[in-house]
Amino acid sequence: MYIYDKYDRLLIQERIFQYIDQYKRYKEKEIDKNIFRSIRLKNGIYKQKNLYMIRIAIPYGLLSSKQIKILYKISKKYDKGYGHFTTRQNIQFNWIKLNKTIKILKYLSSCNMHCIQTSGNCIRNITSDEYSGIRKNEIVDCRIFAEIIRQWSTFHPEFSNLPRKFKIAISNNKNDKAVILIHDIGLKIIKKNSKLGFRIFVGGGLGRIPILAKLICNFLPYKYILSYLDIILRIYNNYSIRNNIYKSRIKILVKNIGIKKFSNLIKKEWKKNINKKLIIINKEYKKIFKYFNKKTKINIKINNIIHKNKKNNLFNLWINKNVIYKHKNKNYCIVNLPLKSYNLPTGNITSKQLFLLYILSKKYNKSEIRVTHEQNLLFTYVKIKNLYNIWKKINIFKLFSLNNNLLTDNICCPGDNFCSLANTSSIFLNRLIYKNFNNNIVQNKINKIKINISGCINSCAHHHIANIGILGLKKKNKEFYQISLGGNYGTFTKFGNILGPSFSKKNIILVINKILQLFLKKKKKYNYFKKYINSININYIKKNIY
Known part of the structure; x- marks a missing residue:
């Protein structure tokens, strides 16, 4: 990965010195709160419903082991033991006290990280395909x-x-x-x-x-x-x-x-x-180019590792769901680490899990990890012989999941649990979907599907391009959810069509279930929900829902 040179480091240090002086003058009431708002936003520091949120840039979604260790320390010392990975390959900490932000920025600078241009009217974090290279x-x-x-x-x-x-x-x-x-x-x-x-x-x-x-x-x-x-x-x-x-x-x-x-x-x-x-x-x-060109030597065949663990059904299921062998270097495979578990909202990670990733990435993945646009993580240089050891560790720390590309592998913003702009709790609906559909048999029957949940019109969860997109609305101070169907991203990006009037918090999960049941009746013909929803007339869904 790219290593900061003296100019990069100087830029970061100068920004921190500026912020230290600006914060001091703000506390001494020499700077107006509205002016300081602009200052803190330029340093990626947002005021939220509870405390402050700090957004840290992860250029093109690539983290080193050292950087993961620093993120672990921040989550443990300055947050409530959590971090949240976003759809733009950044990480946010949502429980930050303003008087701790200087220490956090100094912490970040020690490992070539910063919050520069993660907010404000400027060119934001440059994102790229997480499988690049x-x-x-x-x-x-x-x-x-x-x-x-x-x-x-x-x-x-x-x-x-x-x-x-x-x-x-x-x-x-x-x-x-x-x-x-x-x-x-x-x-x-x-x-x-x-x-x-x-x-x-x-x-x-x-x-x-x-x-x-x-x-x-x-x-x-x-x-x-x-x-x-x-x-x-x-x-x-x-x-x-x-x-x-x-x-x-x-x-x-x-x-x-x-x-x-x-x-x-x-x-x-x-x-x-x-x-x-x-x-x-x-x-x-x-x-x-040299920074991103990795050399490799070893060669082990996948059949050997499967044979050694053929009695371990759970391990083999994990292999099928989360391990990709289409690597440009046949000596390695790619391991998907979903942040979509029963105990945490989408994209969230605990400080213990961050520390585990620091250890595992250092030992098994050339000291790096990648952040995906779908709020998951990737190990991209795993020797096949190490798969079983990785699986054992992530299983203990609840980074184990079999829902890759399935219903509970949905994208979700923090919603009004944290964000002051949100209308609804995206996390509430995310947890409700998990509670109602966390059954591997049911999910595999439905097969591949993308559900994205945004808490407001800013669309941080990209609900417009999901197979089922859900937008949180507020009506007479009550939470409602608007559904759009038929969105897609990837080879043929397209926006979904709004189904019709929004649904109450009480009824939304019933509506999602009804849409899925209508699909299952015709699954033999279409196989995938994406193909089904783009082949039928949306009025067919409306007649059965409203």
Whole structure:
């Protein structure tokens, strides 16, 4: 993984010194609380319903063992023994006291971590496909360009006060795990005539006006990517509305003026004002490439390990559900570590589990771990002979699950248990689904399905693109849930259709069950819920629900 150089470390230290001085002046009432609000948000510190939340950047979802150990210490010492992994490959701690934030930032800096640009109207954490660097037949590792873009965008003087937050995602595979079409800019790595480059999409986003990003450039040689991003952001900065937060995202600008006019603005700017200083030279590309190029030696066949443990049924079930052998290096396999258990909300992890991951990743996974967009974790360099030892440990610490891609493997935001913006408790519904459907026979019968639960219209759980998307609403101070059906992400990203009027907190689980029962009646024909819901007329569901 990328190792911070002296410039990276200097940037982090300078930001901490600034914050220490600003916090001191705030406590001495030299800084107004509204001004300090802006300051703390720039350091990833949010005021929530209970205490403060601190959001820590995990660039392209990659953590080292040392960083995991620091996260363990923060969760144990400054939180209530928990952390929460998000859909944007970050981690949040939800029970933080403001007077402890300086110590936390210092802790983070000791292992090359920070909260810079995890909030505010700036370029946020660059996300990428969590399988980058380990997929068979991938063009190139996404993380190389994610790191180059991270370095360019951090504290960018022109783009630190954009009209609204700005999100960039990179994918290198047709099975688009990074979901690039729901981002402000989506980058797909491709090759054309043996030349490496990008297909570029712009103007995507969720929220109250969900829009899929539009194609703006069919092929751009990779060395020009920073120059092209620079132009897009300058046009957005100059032309976008600033006096209405609901109309300030780039998706609204592209929608209002049209993709053709937006494209012409870029072409015009490109011809007269390309920034040659931003061209990626081969030397720089190779330098970053080396950080992500792992060498391996050993070779053990999977049949041996299965044979040795053929009497252990539970282990073999775990192998089938959570171990992937399609690794670009045949000496290794990938282990999925779901954060979707009966005892914790989606994405949550305990301090004990974090410490276990520190030990296991150091011993069995080349001292790293990855965060997925679906709020799970991955070990990506596991020797097959070590699978049984890993399974035994995670089983003891309740990181064992057989629900990968099933009903209880749902995505969920913290909701109004923590977030001051939320209308409903996403965690309540997440736990209710687990309670009612935590049966392997039932879940396997339903088979693969994606359920995403957002507590408000900000759509942090990406409910628009789920097979069953659930949005929390407030009506006369009571909780309701709106259902959308038929969303999809990956190869063919699409938004679901709203079923109809929302359902009360009391009835929502009955409605979900009824929708699933309707599917099971026709499962032989369609096999997967995704295929079923996109093949039938939604009025058929409505007639049986309302």
